[in-house]
Amino acid sequence: MAANFWVSSHQKQLKTKEELERTSNLRDKLELQLTSEDIRRIKMHFVTEIQNLGKKLFLRQRVIASAIVYMRRFYSKCSFKDHSPLLIAPTCLYISSKVEECSIQSPAYKISGEMKKLDNTWPYTTNDVLMCEFYILECLQFFLIVYHPYRSLIDYLSDCKLSKGPMDMAWNLLNDSYCTELSLTCSPYIIALAAIYIASTVCEVDLRGWFSELNVEMREVMAASSELLEYYESIKRMEKERALMTPISALLARIPAKSSQNTSHPMHNNTSYGQQRISGRF
Amino acid sequence: MLATASPSEPCCAIFLFVLATHKHDLADLRFCNLPRHQEAKHSEGENAKYESMCLVGEGTYGFVFKAKERASQKKVAIKKFKATKEGEGISLTAYREIMLLREIDHENIIKVRDVAIHPEEKTLSLIMDYAEYDLSEIIRYHHHTLQTPPTPYSIKSCLWQVLNAIHYLHSNWICHRDLKPSNILVMAEGPEQGLVKIADFGLARIFQSPLRPLCENGVVVTIWYRAPELLFGSKHYTRSVDVWAIGCIFAELLTTNPLFPGKEKDTKNPNLFQDVQIEKLFQVLGKPNQHMWPDINALPDWKTKNPSKWKGTLIEKKWNQYPEAHPDNLRKVQNMPNDNHAFDLLSRMLEYDPTKRINTADALDHPYFKEDPLPGANMFRPAGSKYAPAPYPARQPMKAQK
Ligand SMILES: Nc1ncnc2c1ncn2[C@@H]1O[C@H](COP(=O)(O)OP(=O)(O)OP(=O)(O)O)[C@@H](O)[C@H]1O
Ligand SMILES: [Mg+2]
Numbered sequence: 001m002a003a004n005f006w007v008s009s010h011q012k013q014l015k016t017k018e019e020l021e022r023t024s025n026l027r028d029k030l031e032l033q034l035t036s037e038d039i040r041r042i043k044m045h046f047v048t049e050i051q052n053l054g055k056k057l058f059l060r061q062r063v064i065a066s067a068i069v070y071m072r073r074f075y076s077k078c079s080f081k082d083h084s085p086l087l088i089a090p091t092c093l094y095i096s097s098k099v100e101e102c103s104i105q106s107p108a109y110k111i112s113g114e115m116k117k118l119d120n121t122w123p124y125t126t127n128d129v130l131m132c133e134f135y136i137l138e139c140l141q142f143f144l145i146v147y148h149p150y151r152s153l154i155d156y157l158s159d160c161k162l163s164k165g166p167m168d169m170a171w172n173l174l175n176d177s178y179c180t181e182l183s184l185t186c187s188p189y190i191i192a193l194a195a196i197y198i199a200s201t202v203c204e205v206d207l208r209g210w211f212s213e214l215n216v217e218m219r220e221v222m223a224a225s226s227e228l229l230e231y232y233e234s235i236k237r238m239e240k241e242r243a244l245m246t247p248i249s250a251l252l253a254r255i256p257a258k259s260s261q262n263t264s265h266p267m268h269n270n271t272s273y274g275q276q277r278i279s280g281r282f
Numbered sequence: 283m284l285a286t287a288s289p290s291e292p293c294c295a296i297f298l299f300v301l302a303t304h305k306h307d308l309a310d311l312r313f314c315n316l317p318r319h320q321e322a323k324h325s326e327g328e329n330a331k332y333e334s335m336c337l338v339g340e341g342t343y344g345f346v347f348k349a350k351e352r353a354s355q356k357k358v359a360i361k362k363f364k365a366t367k368e369g370e371g372i373s374l375t376a377y378r379e380i381m382l383l384r385e386i387d388h389e390n391i392i393k394v395r396d397v398a399i400h401p402e403e404k405t406l407s408l409i410m411d412y413a414e415y416d417l418s419e420i421i422r423y424h425h426h427t428l429q430t431p432p433t434p435y436s437i438k439s440c441l442w443q444v445l446n447a448i449h450y451l452h453s454n455w456i457c458h459r460d461l462k463p464s465n466i467l468v469m470a471e472g473p474e475q476g477l478v479k480i481a482d483f484g485l486a487r488i489f490q491s492p493l494r495p496l497c498e499n500g501v502v503v504t505i506w507y508r509a510p511e512l513l514f515g516s517k518h519y520t521r522s523v524d525v526w527a528i529g530c531i532f533a534e535l536l537t538t539n540p541l542f543p544g545k546e547k548d549t550k551n552p553n554l555f556q557d558v559q560i561e562k563l564f565q566v567l568g569k570p571n572q573h574m575w576p577d578i579n580a581l582p583d584w585k586t587k588n589p590s591k592w593k594g595t596l597i598e599k600k601w602n603q604y605p606e607a608h609p610d611n612l613r614k615v616q617n618m619p620n621d622n623h624a625f626d627l628l629s630r631m632l633e634y635d636p637t638k639r640i641n642t643a644d645a646l647d648h649p650y651f652k653e654d655p656l657p658g659a660n661m662f663r664p665a666g667s668k669y670a671p672a673p674y675p676a677r678q679p680m681k682a683q684k
Contacts, residue, residue, distance in 0.1 A: 004454055009385055098377050106369055130371045134401045137372070142397055144381040145488075 005187065009143040013073070017185055017227075020076055027079035032254045034080075038246070040234070042080065042255075044179050045248050046071060046089040049118075053093055056114050059102060061175075066096035066146045069183045074139050076184060080255045083135075087124050090115050091132040099144050108133075123257055146183075149174055152192035160196065160210045166203040170195040173228060180231045186224050190216070194224035332358060332409065336679035341464075343375045343484050348412060348677070357412035358395065365405045375484040376406055382456060382483045383408070390447035392467060392479040413479055414470030414676055417463035417531065423674055425538040431617070434624075435655040435664055437535045440468075442646070442657035443478035444528055449642035451486075452521045459519055460485040461527035462507045463534060468661065470672040476660030487519065505559050506530065506542050510570070511636050513560050515583030522636035525645070529631030536624065537617040542566060556583075557595055561604075564597070566615060567632065568607035575635035607634060623650035 005011055015023075021036065028034045034042070047068050054064035070092040071085070094111050097104055104110055112126040137144075153174055157167055173195035177183070182191050193216060200207040211218065238245065332349045338359070339346035347360045363376040383394045396409035417440070424431055431437070444466060451458055458480065465482040469475055505513070509526035512519075533541040544559035570578060578584050605611055609629045612618065618625070627650045630640035640648075651657055658665050662672055 007387075094371075098372075098374060099381060101374065108369055108371055126369060130369070130404060131401055133371050134399045134406075138397075138399060142380050142384050144377070145385055 005147050005189075008145065008147065010145065010147050011187065013143065013184075014187070015076070015185055017181075020181060020184055024076045025079050027081045028255075032081055034251065034254065037234075038251050039080075041238075041248060042085065042251055043072065043075065045252070046085045047179055050089050050093050052118065053090055053111070053114055056118070057093075057097075057104060057107075057110060059093070059097055059104075060100070062148060062150070063096045063100045063102055064093070065148050065150075065178055066099065067093040068178045069146045070095060070136065070140060070144075072181060072184055074136055077139055084255055084257050086122065086255075086257055087128055087132050088136065091129050091136055094129055095133060095136060095144070147188045149177070149188035149192040149195070152189040153195060156189075156192055156196055160200075160207055162196070162200065162203075162205060162207075166199040166205055169203065170199040173198055176231065177228060180227055182224055182227055185227075186220070190220045190224050193221045194228055197221055197225050198228060332360065334360070338677050338680055339464075340680060341482070343373070348679075349409075359410045359412045360398070360407050361410065362400075362407040363405045365403050371404055372406060378486055379483040380406075380408060382486050382488075386451075386454075386456075388447060388450045390443045390478055390480060391450070392481040410481070411469075411474075411479070413467030413481070414672065415468040415674055416481075417466040417468065417535070419677070420468065420674060421463055421534055421538055431536060431538050431619075432661075434621070435658070436661045437532075438624075438651065438655060439476070439657040439659070439661040440466075440478055440535060441528070441532050442651055443659070443661065444480065444531070445642050445645050447478070447480045448524050448528065449646060451480075452524070452642050455488055456486055457519050457521060458483065458486050458524050458527075461524055461531065462504055463531055466531070470674075470676070475669070475672060476658075476662040478661060504546070505555070506540055506544055508559065509636065510560075510563055510634055511581060513556060513563070513583070514578070514581035516581050520636060521641065522639045525631050525639050525642065526636075528645075529628060532624075532628050532631065533612075533615065533618075536619055536628070537615060539616065541615065557597055561597055561600070564604040566611065567634065568605040568611045569601075570607045570634040574607060575638075577635070577637070623648070623653060626650070 025034070025039050028039060029036070050067050050071065051064055054067065067089075071089055074083070074088055074092070075085075090111050094107055097107050108126050108129045112122075112124065112129050115122045115124070153170065157170065162170065174192060177191050177195065182194075186194075193211075193214070196207070197211070199205075211221075331352060333352055335348045335350060337345060338348045344361045344363045347362070349358050349360050350356070351358055363373055366373045380394065380397065383392070387393075392410050392413065394408045394410055398407040398409065400406060420432070432440070444461075448458060448461070460482055461480075465480065467479040467481050469477045469479065507527040507530045509523040512523060530541050542559065542562040544562050545555050572578055612629055612632065613625065627640070627645060627648045630648075631645065633639040655664065663670070
């Protein structure tokens with residue numbers, strides 16, 4: 001429920017890492033020959049896109065963060081092949097700006113306009129965004145209230161009294177958690193604690209006593225921490241092996257982008273879309 | 283409206299009329315089942331899932347149809363939101379209502395079973411349990427036909443359930459913001475008979491969210507139930523605005539008359555609209571002052587409208603005729619019963635100062651609910667009495683208005 005994470009749809013939708021890996025982007029792995037690593041990189045690319053678009057539109061961080069969660073939830077059930085992230089990502093931002101009641105006038109026009117400015121080959125129109133709104137909502141089963149770890153982080157930070165250095169680091173870690181799938185597997189307070197845990201360890205502040213008094217599953221905090229660290233590892237790896245890796249543009253080229261001119265409905269290429277999804281998931 | 287009962291009268295004709303004139307094409311609906319926490323199977327052919335019967339409500343934001351789920355023959359209500367302006371997509375009202383109702387699970391709050399999307403029309407419909415009555419019709423029937431108020435048991439049970447629902451919302455940081463008799467539904471049959479269900483979450487809001495003015499697209503919502511701090515220009519919606527509205531509804535149940543019947547609608551002159559409402563409060567409760575409501579001077583419209591500055595308005599002219607605010611003023615309201623506990627609770631809900639107004643937890647704990655008759659889950663009759671049909675005529679189909 002709205003103020004109680006424990007009985008919220010968000011809490012009920014959390015999955016284990018394994019479940020998530022099993023259900024996400026199935027067709028992409030089979031039919032587009034994308035590896036899990038490729039898929040991760042593509043998602044990261046679109047997380048950045050959402051952030052850039054959000055900044056251009058002066059949207060608050062919360063709105064951007066919700067959009068990222070919507071996009072990740074969407075692809076935990078659907079695939080790039082059927083639904084191009086080129087359209088899904090900006091539409092998620094459109095939806096989150098409405099959920100958070102940002103006062104942008106005609107947000108759909110603004111979003112498609114900005115997208116065209118950011119990328120003049122962007123193949124969609126405002127109407128595509130408006131159509132896509134429905135399909136994302138449907139896929140999300142209209143569960144739109146998302147809990148973010150910001151609040152928890154503020155509360156914990158004021159309690160554990162870290163100095164400025166580690167505190168800033170914790171904030172950065174928290175922001176980077178959106179580059180991972182943690183928001184789909186972990187309660188927000190665990191993510192906040194993982195950020196504090198890493199920051200305090202790196203800065204050599206001993207918070208063991210504080211953690212032990214918290215009465216939380218340290219195992220979960222550790223698991224979240226190691227996933228965050230894994231993300232940094234993967235960045236490092238990517239930097240080193242850049243020359244050997246398929247460039248992101250080549251990966252994106254494998255995803256069929258639908259030209260809105262040819263099809264009346266970008267989401268409807270797969271005609272059984274609605275039925276297939278309804279019967280599959282609901 | 284509630285003149286005669288006509289159970290199960292087919293009202294297809296009206297529906298077809300609506301179909302033709304308003305393009306409520308239910309045939310191309312695409313339904314998505316919304317099981318609460320379990321997986322549910324998908325029924326083949328969504329189009330055939332519900333059989334529409336008639337239009338039963340037209341609100342500011344949508345049309346409500348009575349329909350039947352074919353498989354179970356269960357009656358449902360389908361609320362179809364009005365389409366927005368070109369390019370706006372799904373309305374914010376629809377967003378608010380659905381995202382909150384998706385999270386809420388409470389026996390006194392209406393459940394959404396399904397959502398149907400209409401991508402071409404850029405709108406959607408909520409499929410809810412069907413409630414045969416709403417409080418505005420029940421009160422109207424008591425006023426015009428029975429000419430007596432509901433029984434003390436009914437009033438208490440109804441009020442208790444409303445408070446129970448709003449207490450749940452408030453503990454979850456949700457403010458309903460649009461409580462009025464027509465948004466309080468009552469079930470007529472089956473195991474849920476007499477159960478009160480709060481509906482219409484189109485204005486409901488999680489507290490932290492930013493606020494929007496109450497007139498969107500030029501439509502002004504009813505202000506008869508609006509709290510004084512809002513009438514005086516406060517931009518802060520707190521839980522206490524819901525409690526004020528419940529107080530107004532409580533009084534209306536007791537007397538069968540609306541307590542502060544200002545102007546119904548006036549989009550042309552919002553100032554007058556608002557002033558008439560303020561003046562109703564002054565006439566019934568008396569005029570508030572800084573002594574009883576210390577923060578009143580901080581309210582934008584109180585400052586500018588305080589008696590000396592209220593120049594030229596009807597309030598200035600009649601300023602001296604209004605009594606000073608006093609709890610006993612409320613006793614003089616026509617038909618106000620002489621029940622001390624009921625009256626005490628009512629006057630605490632209608633406290634001018636929102637910080638002094640009773641909250642839902644304390645209201646539920648009030649002695650009124652502890653003395654006989656005790657409130658029950660069926661507002662029509664106490665637990666243990668024999669099952670009987672609900673004592674009110676069924677909803678009449680509505681003619682679509684222009
Ligand atoms: N579940 C239901 N069962 C039966 N009737 C219903 C149901 N929901 C709503 N109604 C009827 O339809 C009317 C309008 O519904 P609702 O209040 O949800 O719409 P609205 O457009 O937000 O209205 P308004 O803004 O005028 O309050 C209600 O007053 C009620 O009479
Ligand atoms: Mg209503």
